[in-house]
Amino acid sequence: MIFRLAVLGASLVSFLLTYYKQKKHEEKMVELQQQQHKVEDDVWYKFIFITNENSGCTEHLRQEESCGDKCSHNYLQTIRQHVRSAKASISLCIYHVTLATILQELTEAHSRQIVVRVISDREMDYHHASITKKLKEKGIALKIQPDTQTFMHHKFLLIDENTDDKEVWFGSLNLTAQALTTNCENMMYTNNASMVSDFSKCFEMLWESFSDL
Ligand SMILES: *[C@@H]1O[C@H](CO)[C@@H](O)[C@H](O)[C@H]1NC(C)=O
């Protein structure tokens, strides 16, 4: 009897421990997945951590509906809101972009007289799903890395980089549905002026050296 109770007690403890660990893990993931930190009064950063558990969200991207905070649709909405907030300029440097939402937002910004510039890779010029040709058709300034032996593999986006509302987005992901739904990826937004400035210098350097599409 005592032995049975001890076994029961031990499995209960083990069950509770597993439950506690799982709970802690989930809390940590939610915390990591989207949070905005205030570093100083007007300086912030927002870090988004995408896990590879979002395969069900492919449909949510298509239908523009959300299944909760961790939905790929929400991540895309975050990018969309930042792009939409631009008042002067948008400078996007991206290896691969296929998302119709991005095409739409950049096109709308362009028609709002925002200066939109995009840098991409030669490889993407040939890719069937790439939106680079469509951007060009809409009159958006586009430059490509001409070399086929190396990749223009950057993924960053500057918004209003020469104003007080400057911010930068950067991370691991291509702007594709796949990156948002099936990969482990990270993205970071910040208005930290020195980080924006570094990315901005990098953008201008590439813009100078690459050719028009
Ligand atoms: C980015 O897109 C390219 C072209 O489709 C692909 O080869 C590459 O693996 C993608 N990168 C990531 C991290 O998904």
Ligand SMILES: *[C@@H]1O[C@H](CO)[C@@H](O)[C@H](O)[C@H]1NC(C)=O
């Ligand atoms: C901004 O970023 C720089 C470079 O990473 C860092 O040294 C600085 O402390 C940051 N500023 C704030 C206010 O977080």
